[in-house]
Amino acid sequence: MSTNPQLDEILDGLRKIQGIHGTALVEKYGLVSGQALPAWIDAESLGAMVNLIVKASARATRELAQGEFKSAMIDNEKGRLIFTALGSKILIIVATPNVAMGILQVKLQTAAQAIYQLGIT
Amino acid sequence: MSTNPQLDEILDGLRKIQGIHGTALVEKYGLVSGQALPAWIDAESLGAMVNLIVKASARATRELAQGEFKSAMIDNEKGRLIFTALGSKILIIVATPNVAMGILQVKLQTAAQAIYQLGIT
Numbered sequence: 001m002s003t004n005p006q007l008d009e010i011l012d013g014l015r016k017i018q019g020i021h022g023t024a025l026v027e028k029y030g031l032v033s034g035q036a037l038p039a040w041i042d043a044e045s046l047g048a049m050v051n052l053i054v055k056a057s058a059r060a061t062r063e064l065a066q067g068e069f070k071s072a073m074i075d076n077e078k079g080r081l082i083f084t085a086l087g088s089k090i091l092i093i094v095a096t097p098n099v100a101m102g103i104l105q106v107k108l109q110t111a112a113q114a115i116y117q118l119g120i121t
Numbered sequence: 122m123s124t125n126p127q128l129d130e131i132l133d134g135l136r137k138i139q140g141i142h143g144t145a146l147v148e149k150y151g152l153v154s155g156q157a158l159p160a161w162i163d164a165e166s167l168g169a170m171v172n173l174i175v176k177a178s179a180r181a182t183r184e185l186a187q188g189e190f191k192s193a194m195i196d197n198e199k200g201r202l203i204f205t206a207l208g209s210k211i212l213i214i215v216a217t218p219n220v221a222m223g224i225l226q227v228k229l230q231t232a233a234q235a236i237y238q239l240g241i242t
Contacts, residue, residue, distance in 0.1 A: 045184040052177035056170055057195055060202060063166040064215060067198025074178055077188030081181060094185060 002034030010114050011036035017107055019099030021079075025115065026050040026090050033089060033120065041094060050090050053083055086112055087121030123155030131235050132157035138228055140220030142200075146236065147171040147211050154210060154241065162215060171211050174204055207233055208242030 002008055007025065014023045015036040022037035030051035032043045057069040072083040075097065082093040082104070091112065095104070115121060123129055128146065135144045136157040143158035151172035153164045178190040193204040196218065203214040203225070212233065216225070236242060 040186075042184060045180065049177055049180050049184070052173060052180065053195075056173035056177065057197060059166065059170050059173065060195065060197060060200070063163060063170070064200060064202075065161075066200035066202075070196045070198060072193065072195040074174075074181065074193040075191045076178060076181060077191060079181070079185060079187035081185075081187075 004034060004118065004120065006118055007034040007115065007120065008036070010111050014093065014107065014111050017099075017104060019096045019104070021094040021096070023091065023093045025086070025121075026092055028054050028088060028090065037094075046092060046094070049081075050083065050092050054090065082108070084108060084112060086115055089121045091115065125155060125239065125241065127239055128155040128236065128241065129157070131232050135214065135228065135232050138220075138225060140217045140225075142215040142217070144212065144214045146207070146242075147213055149175050149209060149211060158215075167213060167215070170202070171204065171213055175211065203229070205229060205233060207236055210242045212236065 011023050011034055014020060022041050024035035024037060024043060024046055025033045026047045027033060030047035032047045035043050037043055053072055054069060060066045069085050074081040078097060080095045080097055080099055084091045132144050132155055135141060143162050145156035145158060145164060145167055146154040147168050148154060151168035153168045156164050158164055174193055181187045190206050195202040199218060201216045201218055201220055205212045
């Protein structure tokens with residue numbers, strides 16, 4: 001939950017997609033701006049993870065001249081993590097390993113656009 | 122380059138795929154076991170990046186009960202980084218943003234199998 005009901009609605013919508021455990025909007029330094037997470041996922045730890053990914057990407061930007069971070073996907077044995085840059089924030093999705101990526105990409109695009117229009121990123 | 126000519130051959134083969142800048146086999150703590158990288162990519166920095174990704178994933182394993190790290194992909198504005206777990210090591214590929222993933226996935230699978238058979242992972 002956040003102090004922004006429109007953001008909560010968008011995040012809740014993403015969470016309802018099959019194969020999605022939860023989602024959160026995180027500032028690059030790890031602070032959580034909004035979330036729709038199940039009780040077993042700690043928002044603060046998730047924020048710290050996002051911070052690590054952004055750090056790794058910032059290093060890539062410097063060393064490999066790869067430009068701005070756009071998105072990332074981490075596949076673990078029992079889950080998939082999807083990170084999407086939205087202005088100065090990151091949308092993270094915690095999913096099952098076999099989540100249907102085609103459907104998710106479309107809904108993610110729509111949600112990203114809607115969040116962008118809230119003017120909070 | 123490494124002290125293993127068979128590993129060098131496999132990594133060189135991957136590097137020849139269109140859209141691939143270079144590739145390296147890295148120990149989880151960042152030490153580079155072998156590489157086929159262009160002069161502008163510093164192997165040590167690449168090793169450090171791999172270490173950051175593995176750290177982020179280890180945190181996911183702990184906090185989200187996601188099990189072992191399998192693979193990751195980071196999309197930046199001007200490049201794509203692809204990480205694949207091979208036993209205790211990580212194969213990293215530095216690619217252009219528009220690299221053809223279908224072809225790459227097939228060749229990556231073959232290379233991973235060949236590296237695995239060298240008994241060094």
